[in-house]
Amino acid sequence: MKNMIGFFLLIILLTFLSHSLLPEEGMWPISEIHKLDLQSKGLEIDLKEIYNPEGLSLIYAVVNVGATGSFVSPDGLILTNHHVAYGSVQAASTKEKDYIKHGFLARDRSEEIPAKGRTARITESYRDVSKEVLSVVKKRMSFVERTKAIEKKMKEIVKKTEQKNPGKRAEVAEMFPGKTYVLFIFTFLRDLRLVYVPPRSIGEFGGDVDNWMWPRHTGDFSFMRAYVAPDGSPAEYSPKNVPFHPKKYLKIASGGANEEDFVFMLGYPGRTYRHRTSHYLAFEEEIRMPFVVDWYGWQISVMQKMGEKDRGVALKHLSRIKGLSNTMKNYQGKLTGLKRLQLTAKRQEEEKALREFIGKDKERKAKYGDILERVGKIYEQIREQAEYELVLDYIRRSVNMIYFGYTVYEAAVELQKDDLERESAYMERNFPQTKRRLELTLRNYYEPTDKMIMKEILMRAANLPQKHRIPAVDDIVKGGKPEEAIDGFIEKAYAETELDELGVLIDSMTKSSQKLKEMNDPFLKLAKALYPTYQKLKETQEARKGALDELYALLIDVKKQFLKKDFIPDANRTLRLTFGRIRGYDPADAVYYNPITTLDGVIEKTTGVEPFDTPQKIFDLYKAKDFGRFMHPELKSVPVCILYNMDTTGGNSGSPVLNGRGELVGINFDRAWEATINDYAWSEKYSRSIAVDIRYVLWVTQKYGGVDFLLKEMNVFK
């Protein structure tokens, strides 16, 4: 009897260990999830309920709306992040009706307003097309030819598929570069409407200060609804449209989740770089990210200084500062993570072991013996060229007027080509979007700031060493004093240009090269002078990609042999599953973060000054302890955000966080600062992502918003 108890205890212990201590890394493609024993980790439903090509499954409830969202009712109600809907809410706002500030509520379906520019893609099916794609690769192709041929083939497959499936959208995703390619077919909905959006003081509480941070107290959620034509087919907005009925929608777990609970997530993570070598990590850590942090920091400080004197200017710069500092904070987090985890050194050690493994077998040595060295050589070139390429790249990206001039100039060149031959931005399916981006940039254009940025980046270009001259910049300086020459050029160019007028700019986008020449605009002339340099840069980069793709494909082969395990491809905006547990962490010596925050923290952080202002009604509800059914039983307050060790990256915004029964417990919206390292490696110590707790979503919607009918639509009230 005693032995039996011991035996059972052992079983319990082992079960516990297997449940809680195994690493939970991975953004798994749906095609790979059958390799996971999710049931042993805590999944209570059948894998087929997650993906089943022959029937209904959860993936039909997940939509790509830029980032991710999910259907939560039979009538096409979508729950996603506040920051995902932000652009549409802003576009629908006017001075009189400021939906960002006050939030938006449609009291019935007739009051729902279009979420401009927003579309929803639902993954319908996928198919491996590696063979077809790689069939175009010929033995003696140069790396550039190879890259171009593959890209063209991918475009062809997409075009063919979309023609065969009217109303659907297709995409070929590169899973392992140079190795595996998958064709996805999506249902593509184009009539999305806003339903309920909380005010900025809830949906964006903490703003940039709390961005990338835990503990978090942001109610980052909003409701939209998808509409289709009366016959059920996807259609543009029309008042006659009817709610879309998704094949599947998520059940709400109104009790939320608790510490150490098993959770999983479906979503569209953007990009990761986990299969890259130490050379890449060292380049990022030592050269590229420090350059970008410095350059973005400089631009931010200029924009802040310009904004100090004039609130109007400050508002113009707001979203650009937000974007730059988001990236900057992300990179700073990555740099910290790389240092703390000593990631580059660890990868070097792994590579050393791999080298030894390769060296042990003659055949292996012949095939793989020089891969790492060849990757290293390419990164030596990249390093050597880095400053030149970065400066060159940011001339076009950071200076609005050069961006305008260059885009217009390039459009004229590209539009003469066949659609499939064009740069993606100028293909028919993408051209409207490209014009919209110009328009948005011009809306926030401010000449004095643009001049300062142009001067700074041109000065940096003028100071590049002799072997890295940019002819167009040398033409400006003409061997004289760089500062004088650049100042003179800028004064004249900004005075003369007409591309800063919206009408002129958009008209120019469809003009022929000849007509553009006749405009005689200084920024078009500059674009023309820069064009061959950018073309050369593009060819260099394509050649590098071609060479690296081939090497990485080989590297993965040999790593599989060495580690005797399969790998999953880096994130690439395709549907993935990740799983893990609600779990806190130690961000620093003597500090522990709990995985659940509460309304107490909202009150605590509130200063009354943006981004830490809170509506009075929230205070009143808090004082009255009017927590409804959404109080956490131990914390005695409404949970606001939850933290977990799942493997996420940008693009997972809005992803549903699901419990073991596949019910919605939260909406993913961010990572903890140290987890920016996810792009290079997942770490049990630091990889933590953040969701708004479903209990906060429901509490705010019911108690603050007074929107009982949405809770009824979601079946939270029976």
Next chain:
Amino acid sequence: MKNMIGFFLLIILLTFLSHSLLPEEGMWPISEIHKLDLQSKGLEIDLKEIYNPEGLSLIYAVVNVGATGSFVSPDGLILTNHHVAYGSVQAASTKEKDYIKHGFLARDRSEEIPAKGRTARITESYRDVSKEVLSVVKKRMSFVERTKAIEKKMKEIVKKTEQKNPGKRAEVAEMFPGKTYVLFIFTFLRDLRLVYVPPRSIGEFGGDVDNWMWPRHTGDFSFMRAYVAPDGSPAEYSPKNVPFHPKKYLKIASGGANEEDFVFMLGYPGRTYRHRTSHYLAFEEEIRMPFVVDWYGWQISVMQKMGEKDRGVALKHLSRIKGLSNTMKNYQGKLTGLKRLQLTAKRQEEEKALREFIGKDKERKAKYGDILERVGKIYEQIREQAEYELVLDYIRRSVNMIYFGYTVYEAAVELQKDDLERESAYMERNFPQTKRRLELTLRNYYEPTDKMIMKEILMRAANLPQKHRIPAVDDIVKGGKPEEAIDGFIEKAYAETELDELGVLIDSMTKSSQKLKEMNDPFLKLAKALYPTYQKLKETQEARKGALDELYALLIDVKKQFLKKDFIPDANRTLRLTFGRIRGYDPADAVYYNPITTLDGVIEKTTGVEPFDTPQKIFDLYKAKDFGRFMHPELKSVPVCILYNMDTTGGNSGSPVLNGRGELVGINFDRAWEATINDYAWSEKYSRSIAVDIRYVLWVTQKYGGVDFLLKEMNVFK
């Protein structure tokens, strides 16, 4: 049998509760500690071992060296904070021998160097002298007369006592203002020498950034030694002097302390304000502290801007910025604490209950019925005058040249009086110190900054409402445009003054009023014009203090009756005992701080840039895991700092943290940010103070400093 077990469990539970959950508030005067049942809390030694007027006790091991220190060897070795010794270390440093940067080590006693300006006071005895002090108070005295009479009497008792006890120092401390007064007699040692001081990168690691912060990683300790004349009597520095043999020195607990261990502390806490009413708290919260935070913040930003262009100027401003930002950060912490704990509202509720208690009894009502209202009235006046008084006060305190002029002018007035009649700064025993302060201020004087500060504060004065005019400022403006007039005055005054020359300044300190008049210095003329205004301010403040002292004495009487308990007086730089436990806390929603930090955190925080630079040798020792006997058994690293809920305030710096056996486990040096609230109230939630762990002191001293002989002297090696 079963019942017995239940009973024992109950006993254990009750013991646990009484040990760990009782509030541990209080800075107890040594005369009161017999009221505490410290044994039940965890004290393992007899109370007589802490204080025993008839024999040896721990208090003889505690010295006041500005803040607090303690003897740790029979040969007068003193362990205190790095920041307490800082001034002396800086004074002993030269460009060639930078002891702040590199640390200081005397390899034997002959190498020990004088700790300039530093003295040590050891509490020898104390006696209640309330009756004698209050004997001078006559019935019909005005409040001003009363305050002056008491102050004079205190000075008389000190003088008489010091005459009777040659070589000793005496002090009358006001325990409960207007109520109880205690005479302390101190042994006064004047020859202190530096023995071992770690480099700034250890002793000040984290600098201003980490100041007032937990988790902390500062090795804030240093060793000094006290010397006396060969006959054992206190003496000024002489090479013939010999080490002082204290009556008692502390035993070192080289194993340190652990979470939840009982600890106590002896030291000289500065000032607390716990007996003040809600009117005082509201005034601090709403008016005084916000004014000071704003004014100090303005000065800091000016000094930083001036320093940006010139490293020499930056160095001049360094210690002043440090001082101002220390106070500013402290006030910001207090403001946060007041808000979080809703302290003013809570005190108002207590006062409401007290009022009801008073109202219930006719006699009580007659005696105490209007106390709170009268205190309230005084604070109404204080509020009404606040801006005027604050601006007036900071004219003299913030502008160096006005401070010089005013001190010189006031010295001439005061030196004509009898010693006991003088303002304390000009009494014979204090005059050298006053001159030294002028000298130190002049050393870091920078005219352009001083002009900007003068302009700003005079502009604020010029903008005061009509009823609060400062005649000296009106004289400058003369009804013209304030900015023009003030600019003109400043230009002329700074050009003409000679008080910015050290020789002139110090000479002027002993000149007669007539001689000063002949100097015709613009800042002496300004001082003369300001003098009557400051005299009037002083009288107003003395009258207020007299009135408030009387009211507070009554308030404490009735509070004792109401709450049926004794109170202990506010901290007043006299010897106090406090006790508590090593304990972490929750600083914010979802965040927990552990009470012990380790060397891991030092490594983690190190960026290589001051104040987060760390000597290479520390890195090497860490990598080699050369932790000696000082590794924490669970944390597997050397503990660096410890946190506890003891009740401390400024002045407790350097205080010994002792375990239940009275052995040294740490040296107190700071409070956590939220614990700045201690000045108003102790809170189990937020009151946490910080010590450097004795294990870190010993590890750094042995492994980094290589100073084995000090560990032997302290008996850490047997």
